[in-house]
Amino acid sequence: MADMMEYKCPACGGKLEFSSTEQQMKCPFCDSVFDVATLQSYDEALAAAPESDMSWESEAGSEWEQGEADSMRVYHCQSCGGEVIADETTAASKCPYCDAPVIMTGQLAGELKPDLVIPFKLDKEAAKKALLQHMEGKPLLPKIFKSENHIDEIKGVYVPVWLFDAGVEAQIHYRATKVRRWSDQQFDYVETSTFAVRRGGNIAFEHVPVDGSAKMDDTMMEALEPYNFAEAVPFQTAYLSGYLADKYDTDAEASVARANDRIRQSTLNAFLQTVRGYDTVNTEHDSIRLEHGEAKYALYPVWLLNTSWNGTKYTFAMNGQTGKFVGDLPSNKGKAWGIFFGVTAAVTAVLYVISMLLQSGQ
Amino acid sequence: MPFWLCLVIGAVVGGIVVGIMLSQLHTVRPNNAAADYVIRDSFRVTMQDETFLGKTTNRTPRMQQQQQPPHQGGPSQHP
Numbered sequence: 001m002a003d004m005m006e007y008k009c010p011a012c013g014g015k016l017e018f019s020s021t022e023q024q025m026k027c028p029f030c031d032s033v034f035d036v037a038t039l040q041s042y043d044e045a046l047a048a049a050p051e052s053d054m055s056w057e058s059e060a061g062s063e064w065e066q067g068e069a070d071s072m073r074v075y076h077c078q079s080c081g082g083e084v085i086a087d088e089t090t091a092a093s094k095c096p097y098c099d100a101p102v103i104m105t106g107q108l109a110g111e112l113k114p115d116l117v118i119p120f121k122l123d124k125e126a127a128k129k130a131l132l133q134h135m136e137g138k139p140l141l142p143k144i145f146k147s148e149n150h151i152d153e154i155k156g157v158y159v160p161v162w163l164f165d166a167g168v169e170a171q172i173h174y175r176a177t178k179v180r181r182w183s184d185q186q187f188d189y190v191e192t193s194t195f196a197v198r199r200g201g202n203i204a205f206e207h208v209p210v211d212g213s214a215k216m217d218d219t220m221m222e223a224l225e226p227y228n229f230a231e232a233v234p235f236q237t238a239y240l241s242g243y244l245a246d247k248y249d250t251d252a253e254a255s256v257a258r259a260n261d262r263i264r265q266s267t268l269n270a271f272l273q274t275v276r277g278y279d280t281v282n283t284e285h286d287s288i289r290l291e292h293g294e295a296k297y298a299l300y301p302v303w304l305l306n307t308s309w310n311g312t313k314y315t316f317a318m319n320g321q322t323g324k325f326v327g328d329l330p331s332n333k334g335k336a337w338g339i340f341f342g343v344t345a346a347v348t349a350v351l352y353v354i355s356m357l358l359q360s361g362q
Numbered sequence: 363m364p365f366w367l368c369l370v371i372g373a374v375v376g377g378i379v380v381g382i383m384l385s386q387l388h389t390v391r392p393n394n395a396a397a398d399y400v401i402r403d404s405f406r407v408t409m410q411d412e413t414f415l416g417k418t419t420n421r422t423p424r425m426q427q428q429q430q431p432p433h434q435g436g437p438s439q440h441p
Contacts (some may be wrong), residue, residue, distance in 0.1 A: 010415045027418075034416035042413060140383045171409070187421040194416055200409030204401040222393035262396035269395060270405055329387040336384065340376040348365075348372030355363035 007039050010175050011194045042196045046285055049171055053289040054260040062113050072237060082215040085245040096155035096244055096304045097215040114235040116298040118227055120243065120320040124154050127303035127318045130325040142332040151305050156320060158299035159221060160212035160248035164259040167291040171200040172271050176278035199271045205263050210255035212248035223326040224319045227300055245299060252295045264288055
């Protein structure tokens with residue numbers, strides 16, 4: 001019986017007590033009543049649930065072959081400290097991230113060679129056109145920003161990404177409720193039935209990308225997704241001609257946490273969609289275990305456009321494969337307040353007139 | 363409908379309109395899930411069960427004003 005005293009109410013989390021009159025466990029806080037044997041098996045199932053295991057085996061990237069990296073030059077940014085790579089035919093003068101001057105520091109050596117690359121499909125003109133389209137149809141964008149801003153430089157950059165593949169085995173415990181309401185002449189009744197729901201199964205992910213460059217904004221890289229991985233090809237230095245390539249400075253191990261977060265969230269979402277027919281569903285415990293987790297090192301094409309306006313730097317980026325364009329724009333705060341007050345006044349006036357007309361008609 | 367309620371509804375609509383316009387300027391958003399990278403047909407549910415744990419019923423008295431005479435106005439006092 002001492003074990004039973006430790007049970008928590010599945011409905012409200014309060015400590016359950018044994019009710020001698022009902023011969024069942026009863027919650028003194030919400031008056032829920034539970035069968036002892038059911039509670040015992042419910043707690044045993046929770047205790048027996050395996051722990052999550054999201055560890056990876058990373059052998060991403062490979063060594064450069066003899067002479068392969070000889071034509072690659074490394075440029076160092078004096079401002080942000082970043083290093084970019086370009087082939088000997090491509091002159092780099094400015095950092096694609098912070099626009100500060102870069103200086104050549106020598107030949108590429110000692111870094112991992114990417115496994116894969118998605119080549120650029122869209123050119124610089126497409127990026128300029130996309131920026132203009134990006135600024136269309138936005139009433140709160142200051143007009144003067146459109147006319148005054150000029151793109152300082154457009155750079156085609158291969159951004160390093162770690163791609164994670166994994167199968168997932170999941171077991172998830174939910175606490176769910178169904179609520180029934182009815183009334184008689186004196187009272188309103190609310191009956192809440194509590195259920196322990198379990199789901200288990202498998203789901204597999206491939207090529208979940210995580211930005212491997214500390215200088216490239218991680219959120220911006222995620223906003224540029226998705227890339228069509230079917231067009232990825234084995235890496236060759238020829239693809240870098242005319243473009244810059246960033247060297248990874250966040251390794252696969254440090255990128256795992258973000259991949260795990262995204263895989264975990266999608267796994268939870270997928271299983272939650274199978275729990276139907278309840279009024280509330282809360283996850284009590286989840287066990288997410290990775291199988292055959294592997295990482296690859298790849299380069300993804302990005303057009304970076306930097307501009308400054310009113311002393312603030314604005315960075316825009318375009319997916320060099322699909323043309324998806326992202327970048328935060330400034331807002332005209334005075335105009336925003338004007339629209340707010342205008343809409344508020346108009347809606348208020350219309351509603352008030354309608355209510356007056358309805359009142360006079362009665 | 364009282365004027366203050368019209369004003370509140372107007373302000374809410376105004377806030378929604380401006381909020382939508384401001385969100386158009388903000389396009390750099392994180393992608394917290396990996397739904398784009400799920401291998402087709404790889405999702406399989408191999409275990410699903412449900413155990414009824416118990417139920418609780420709460421009852422509350424229905425609105426009393428249906429049984430009371432109409433309110434005559436003026437201040438009311440509570441002990």
